[in-house]
Amino acid sequence: MAKSWREIGSTVWHYSQRALPLAVSLGLVVWLVFFKVGTAKLVDSVQQVNWPLLLGISFIQLVVLFLWDSFSLWWLYSQPNKKLPFKAVLSASTEAAGWSAINLEVGQAAFAVRMANMVDEPVATFLGRSIVMSMFDFGVTTAFGLLGYILMPTRRYRYLMYICIVGVGGLILLALAVAYLFPQRWRTWIQKHPWGRWLKWWSWKHTGLLLVQRVVLATGIFAYAGAGLALIGVPPHPTVADEARMVFGVIPFVLLSEAIPSAGGLGTRETVLIYLTGGPPGAILGFSLIWSVSLIIGRILIGTGSWIYTSVTGKSKEEDFESDTSKSNKDQSAAGEAKEKQAS
Helix, strand or coil: HHHHHHHHHHHHHHHHHHHHHHHHHHHHHHHHHHHHHHHHHHHHHHHHCCHHHHHHHHHHHHHHHHHHHHHHHHHHHHHCCCCHHHHHHHHHHHHHHHHHCCCHHHHHHHHHHHHHHCCCCHHHHHHHHHHHHHHHHHHHHHHHHHHHHHHCHHHHHHHHHHHHHHHHHHHHHHHHHHHHHCCHHHHHHHHHCCCHHHHHHHHHHHHHHHHHHHHHHHHHHHHHHHHHHHHHHCCCCCCHHHHHHHHHHHHHHHHCCCCCCCCCCCHHHHHHHHHCCCCCCCCCCCCCCHHHHHHHHHHHHHHHHHHHHHHHHCCCHHHHHHHHHHHHHHHHHHHHHHHHHHHH
């Protein structure tokens, strides 16, 4: 009997974890649309703003940033000297995109599993590098949030500033501790596990290159958000300085809110935007829903397209990877032979 109760409890816990993100998103959206803002204000804002243009910009930024993120993943997983075709990483990213529409963490796990299956390495190897990238993203976001408070020092952001200081300071201290203060036996223990092998070859050069890549990605998100807020008139009659203060003061915390369990940030993104911008709630809710829904639908379409490609061609991602790797090796061998002939 005790075993059956444990099984029931385990099953309930398993499904509740899956249902929580969707429940959070639906609860927040219902509260915002019907109680906080109201359907009348939301409909009125839709009629006054060029939403088709905003929707087009949303899908463009989705595609551009998705490709840049895939490039960054390819660079990270190719280090220090792996011959990893970009097409293989892009294929894994497209397949995991559908899962990211449900939950970002689930999407990251699906990507790590797919890459591990392709290259026949432990899943923990790729999860470890995914954690590294997440730490860089957190550091970049909190650093921009700190910059936003410097540009826009209001009481509304004062407590959020402490989150940014702790985030940036904590990551800097962690990096210095791992590089210079950890005893060798600690480093050896970490490096012998698949998730920590990257410490064997990681250098400050790698830190700088990955940091630049994630700053570019975050800047693209800020540019999109700034364009969207300008289209809905937030802040009203803005100068470039006003828009910069608004974007850097608000969007970092919108990105941090995506860590809360939700369906692709739906609901959490809208709540933070309405609270922090202090602008017309109907217009802000409309813009944020366009942002969230375009991300979710876009990721689903990308994931569905990947599944259709696999079904039509009858080739698995593993077969594509082996084919691309073989072609890459042949190209490199041919290039080496050509150099030898020139030298002789």
